[in-house]
């Protein structure tokens with residue numbers, strides 16, 4: 001059984017200093033780290049918060065991802081794909097089921113299609129000129145309605161390799177929206193070719 005919240009907190013605190021700060025992560029020593037270790041310090045550990053804060057859309061009646069079921073660049077009857085604006089990397093896409101499901105309660109038919117869609121979206125993003133990789137993330141601590149992230153890594157920018165990419169994305173200036181819109185449209189067209197679906201919600 002996993003450690004209880006109190007046990008986990010005590011376990012972490014045992015490695016922290018008198019201000020409850022852990023030592024710097026190994027990742028900050030990697031040469032792809034966006035931060036230099038000199039002057040950097042870790043936030044003090046906070047005790048567990050129970051019960052946990054409710055996520056957005058736990059009640060489907062208040063869920064923005066249900067309300068926005070017709071927003072996006074590609075659709076079929078079960079899924080929609082949208083471009084996330086205001087990012088620093090060349091393209092960030094988000095895949096949602098059109099009906100209200102979280103990952104753990106996704107019906108088998110949708111789960112199987114998620115595998116196909118994930119593979120095909122990655123393939124089409126990586127086919128874009130000057131995009132080397134599409135990274136896939138599902139986290140789900142903020143919103144209850146399943147949303148899967150696809151992050152395009154720009155070609156040749158070797159500092160942006162790997163798991164720090166989402167932090168670099170937050171640091172970089174906003175990527176030109178017209179370029180991202182055109183690339184998103186290319187991915188949508190390729191996805192219609194490989195998986196079916198359409199550019200309009202209905």
Ligand SMILES: [Zn+2]
Pocket residue numbers: 057060063064065066067099100101145
């Ligand atoms: Zn929803």
